Amino acid sequence: MIVALGLIVAFVLLLLFSRPALRKCRWRETRGADESLWRCAYCGAETKGARGVPPAVCLRDTR
Ligand SMILES: [Zn+2]
Numbered sequence: 913m914i915v916a917l918g919l920i921v922a923f924v925l926l927l928l929f930s931r932p933a934l935r936k937c938r939w940r941e942t943r944g945a946d947e948s949l950w951r952c953a954y955c956g957a958e959t960k961g962a963r964g965v966p967p968a969v970c971l972r973d974t975r
Contacts, residue, residue, distance in 0.1 A: 939966035 938953040941964070948963045957971035 937967070937970045941966070 936954060937957075939950045940953055942949040942951065943963060944960075947960050949958065950961055950967055951958050952967075952970065952972070955970055955972035959967055959971055961967055
């Protein structure tokens with residue numbers, strides 16, 4: 913029983929850490945005329961978005 917519980921916990925942790933949306937990204941904002949250029953200091957991804965609203969996910973794997 914304890915072994916089964918350990919396996920379940922390990923599986924859940926694996927799922928959590930493998931999901932890109934949960935990576936810790938540090939978005940730096942460069943304000944433009946209409947929208948901002950967001951650059952992730954953690955993975956280097958760049959994207960454009962609304963002012964003051966950093967992207968919710970890490971874009972490292974989508975380039
Ligand atoms: Zn990132």
